[in-house]
Amino acid sequence: MSEPHVEEVRSLEEEALHCVRCGLCLSVCPAYRNSLNETDSPRARVALVRAVREGILDAPDDAYASAFFRCLLCGACSFVCPSGVAVDRILELTRGELAGRGLLPPVLSELDARIAQYRNISAEENEGRLIWAANLPQPPSGLGKEEAEVAYFVGCVGSFFPRSYKIPQSLVQIFDRLGVDYALLGGTEWCCGYPLFINGEVERARELIEHNVAAVKAMGAKKVVTTCPSCFHFWKHAYPAALGVEELGLEVQHATEFLADLLETGQVPLREIAETVTYHDPCDLGRKSGVFEAPRRILRAIPGLRLIEMAENRQGSHCCGGGGNLESFAPEVSQSISRRRIRQAAEVGAETLVSACQQCERTLSNAARAERLRMKVKDVVEVVLEALG
Amino acid sequence: MREMVGLLEEAIGAGKVLASPIDRVAYSFDGTFEQNLPEAVVLPETTAEVAAVVQLAAERGVPIVTRGMASGLAGGAIPTPGSIVLSLIRMNRILEIDRENMTATVEAGVITSDLEAAVAKVGLFYPPDPSSNKQSTIGGNIACNAGGPRCLKYGVTGDYVMGLTVVLADGRVLETGGKAIKNVVGYDLTSLFVGSEGTLGIITTALLRLLAQPRFARTALAEFASLDDAARTVNAILAAGIVPATLEMMDETAIACIEEAMHLGLPLDVEAMLIIETDGSDEEAVVREIEEAAAICAANGARQVKVARDEAERASLWRARRSVSPSLARKAPNKLGEDITVPRSAIPQAVRRVKEISARYGLPVVVFGHAGDGNLHPNILFDRRDAEQWAKVERMVGEIFQVALDLGGTLSGEHGVGTFKQPYVLRALGPVSVDVQWAIKRALDPQNILNPGKVLP
Numbered sequence: 001m002s003e004p005h006v007e008e009v010r011s012l013e014e015e016a017l018h019c020v021r022c023g024l025c026l027s028v029c030p031a032y033r034n035s036l037n038e039t040d041s042p043r044a045r046v047a048l049v050r051a052v053r054e055g056i057l058d059a060p061d062d063a064y065a066s067a068f069f070r071c072l073l074c075g076a077c078s079f080v081c082p083s084g085v086a087v088d089r090i091l092e093l094t095r096g097e098l099a100g101r102g103l104l105p106p107v108l109s110e111l112d113a114r115i116a117q118y119r120n121i122s123a124e125e126n127e128g129r130l131i132w133a134a135n136l137p138q139p140p141s142g143l144g145k146e147e148a149e150v151a152y153f154v155g156c157v158g159s160f161f162p163r164s165y166k167i168p169q170s171l172v173q174i175f176d177r178l179g180v181d182y183a184l185l186g187g188t189e190w191c192c193g194y195p196l197f198i199n200g201e202v203e204r205a206r207e208l209i210e211h212n213v214a215a216v217k218a219m220g221a222k223k224v225v226t227t228c229p230s231c232f233h234f235w236k237h238a239y240p241a242a243l244g245v246e247e248l249g250l251e252v253q254h255a256t257e258f259l260a261d262l263l264e265t266g267q268v269p270l271r272e273i274a275e276t277v278t279y280h281d282p283c284d285l286g287r288k289s290g291v292f293e294a295p296r297r298i299l300r301a302i303p304g305l306r307l308i309e310m311a312e313n314r315q316g317s318h319c320c321g322g323g324g325n326l327e328s329f330a331p332e333v334s335q336s337i338s339r340r341r342i343r344q345a346a347e348v349g350a351e352t353l354v355s356a357c358q359q360c361e362r363t364l365s366n367a368a369r370a371e372r373l374r375m376k377v378k379d380v381v382e383v384v385l386e387a388l389g
Numbered sequence: 390m391r392e393m394v395g396l397l398e399e400a401i402g403a404g405k406v407l408a409s410p411i412d413r414v415a416y417s418f419d420g421t422f423e424q425n426l427p428e429a430v431v432l433p434e435t436t437a438e439v440a441a442v443v444q445l446a447a448e449r450g451v452p453i454v455t456r457g458m459a460s461g462l463a464g465g466a467i468p469t470p471g472s473i474v475l476s477l478i479r480m481n482r483i484l485e486i487d488r489e490n491m492t493a494t495v496e497a498g499v500i501t502s503d504l505e506a507a508v509a510k511v512g513l514f515y516p517p518d519p520s521s522n523k524q525s526t527i528g529g530n531i532a533c534n535a536g537g538p539r540c541l542k543y544g545v546t547g548d549y550v551m552g553l554t555v556v557l558a559d560g561r562v563l564e565t566g567g568k569a570i571k572n573v574v575g576y577d578l579t580s581l582f583v584g585s586e587g588t589l590g591i592i593t594t595a596l597l598r599l600l601a602q603p604r605f606a607r608t609a610l611a612e613f614a615s616l617d618d619a620a621r622t623v624n625a626i627l628a629a630g631i632v633p634a635t636l637e638m639m640d641e642t643a644i645a646c647i648e649e650a651m652h653l654g655l656p657l658d659v660e661a662m663l664i665i666e667t668d669g670s671d672e673e674a675v676v677r678e679i680e681e682a683a684a685i686c687a688a689n690g691a692r693q694v695k696v697a698r699d700e701a702e703r704a705s706l707w708r709a710r711r712s713v714s715p716s717l718a719r720k721a722p723n724k725l726g727e728d729i730t731v732p733r734s735a736i737p738q739a740v741r742r743v744k745e746i747s748a749r750y751g752l753p754v755v756v757f758g759h760a761g762d763g764n765l766h767p768n769i770l771f772d773r774r775d776a777e778q779w780a781k782v783e784r785m786v787g788e789i790f791q792v793a794l795d796l797g798g799t800l801s802g803e804h805g806v807g808t809f810k811q812p813y814v815l816r817a818l819g820p821v822s823v824d825v826q827w828a829i830k831r832a833l834d835p836q837n838i839l840n841p842g843k844v845l846p
Binding site: 017 | 410414416521
């Protein structure tokens with residue numbers, strides 16, 4: 001899904017064949033670094049694909065499938081691969097094959113069934129998507145609006161996970177303070193389809209994709225803004241391909257891109273925040289979509305705020321542990337990976353870790369508690385709202 | 390083997406023993422294209438656990454193949470049939486950094502670049518720098534006596550090993566060496582295990598010598614229209630009395646592969662490049678030496694010489710150099726990377742003859758490597774699925790080795806022998822040396838259970 005490093009699109013077999021087994025991917029793979037077991041490494045997963053093709057392994061079974069779902073799809077391996085092997089593509093294609101063979105782990109097939117039935121990951125009535133807007137001081141101006149320049153696509157986690165409500169709550173307040181013409185989709189917003197896609201259920205995702213594009217277009221929006229990097233990545237990179245078009249006819253922006261442009265005009269007065277923060281690049285926003293500078297531009301625009309970098313930043317960012325549905329499939333592995341990342345933030349002396357993803361915020365604030373660190377974990381939009389005073 | 394797995398689980402804990410089909414595949418290969426399934430995998434976390442595994446294996450005559458990150462390029466960590474793979478990757482603690490004596494005590498599974506970074510934090514320097522420093526371990530580096538670009542000035546891994554903890558083939562634990570710099574009591578057993586590729590014992594911890602971190606470094610990149618000129622320049626620089634920390638050469642295919650992988654703006658119309666780095670504690674001397682080296686390049690036909698402007702530029706040059714070997718996969722599905730060494734005066738001739746072999750067989754051979762110490766990595770690019778190509782490769786390997794031997798060099802400078810170079814060992818060492826080596830092997834591993842079938846012919 002992220003751009004393969006080579007121009008031509010290679011078949012699964014060809015892709016796997018180009019792995020020279022140098023092992024460099026092990027040095028960046030959060031799952032391998034966590035378990036120190038080669039079976040959890042990208043190199044081994046490529047070898048497994050080859051082993052089935054070459055008859056060294058019998059037909060895939062549950063154990064084989066589990067090797068491919070114990071992965072964050074963070075893309076660090078593909079990025080670092082000197083041979084240009086698109087490991088993430090191998091993983092996605094293999095997950096697709098496994099789903100086709102009925103080898104999707106039960107916890108993930110249940111997730112997919114929920115999405116198909118309820119149009120969201122939480123098995124909640126989809127009409128309840130705007131419950132987070134209920135207890136704001138003023139109702140957001142985008143509520144119930146039928147036409148607008150900008151459609152804010154909130155995403156399932158922001159809509160249904162109470163701990164993440166503050167992200168959409170912050171963004172709509174910022175929009176209202178800055179006079180942005182936006183609308184919320186409410187019940188017409190369906191899951192973006194990404195969880196289905198990474199579980200290998202491409203066809204099931206297509207229905208959601210078609211619906212969402214039509215819903216946004218129906219409100220005359222020119223632009224879709226998301227706070228969720230996975231929705232963003234999926235809208236931006238997979239939606240056109242899924243619909244078989246070059247261009248969606250809609251600009252897709254992450255909230256950080258949208259806000260960076262607005263804040264840098266210098267027209268918006270920002271209050272001082274005297275804090276040392278580090279920025280955690282979400283995989284789907286950074287490495288997979290190339291948005292590294294927008295969130296940093298926002299943080300630098302805030303007076304008094306000191307931004308320091310962790311050693312593993314930008315393309316080299318370490319996943320929060322919440323990627324690739326791993327949290328559903330192997331929560332203990334996911335948590336252990338989150339804890340390594342939050343320790344990296346503590347090592348550089350950050351008081352606050354800022355991210356731009358509701359998933360990263362959730363996993364990393366849990367990790368801060370588990371590690372007994374006094375680290376605050378916030379989303380960029382929360383920091384911006386604070387700076388607006 | 391099922392009984393053995395049970396015993397291993399009892400000895401070191403169930404979570405540290407793997408034997409499922411997918412685990413066996415995951416541990417069936419190294420950095421080459423060879424593959425063989427082990428019967429089981431163990432992931433011990435202490436020397437005592439390693440000893441327990443070895444004892445069980447010794448009682449039953451089960452072979453043990455020890456590995457770190459399995460990035461070796463000679464097939465040394467490929468499981469032998471019926472073997473247990475013993476991975477030391479979980480023994481990854483840095484036990485001590487002794488700033489006064491300038492030593493580090495580390496477990497075998499410490500990743501080389503992690504050690505380098507840890508000692509740099511206190512102003513110390515661990516010089517050996519294999520290109521695989523992020524995906525290889527100290528234990529693996531010692532077992533193969535790994536080198537790297539900086540060997541030209543600083544020497545190879547073995548030059549930094551002062552002592553070892555080794556689990557012997559019967560499960561006893563041997564300690565060698567110590568922190569005293571001078572130590573001539575008895576045979577030098579530390580050196581015996583350096584480069585032994587897991588065939589004489591299992592190294593579990595190492596005492597390593599450190600240096601003070603050089604305070605300054607300058608790196609230059611010289612482009613040559615002719616590969617021959619580049620090869621001659623290497624000797625001209627060294628003959629002028631300059632000892633750069635590194636003097637690396639890469640040919641046009643290597644340059645093209647890196648450029649495709651990293652987009653650094655490298656020239657695609659030259660036959661060769663040299664990367665030259667000087668370092669030391671006197672900035673003036675470091676700058677003077679890089680300027681002299683640059684002038685020598687220019688006088689020997691370099692089209693352009695650029696000195697890296699800052700640390701970021703320098704870092705990206707080295708990242709590029711480290712990526713050469715794996716990036717070759719962009720040109721062909723398989724590569725066979727050789728590791729010949731020749732006396733450095735013979736470099737131009739060695740390069741010419743390797744290129745002749747390539748032309749004669751019609752398969753590309755990329756040449757790059759540590760030209761300053763005469764260690765070249767001719768990599769044959771091919772597709773193993775094509776039987777005709779594979780047959781050619783096997784003949785070409787023999788001929789490339791013969792070039793090295795004819796010119797007074799040898800088969801391997803830093804990768805080790807593994808299985809890939811085994812057929813040529815007798816030719817390189819002669820029967821007396823091979824006899825003596827077998828006598829040592831039999832004395833230490835009478836059952837031949839430690840990485841059997843590797844190194845010795």
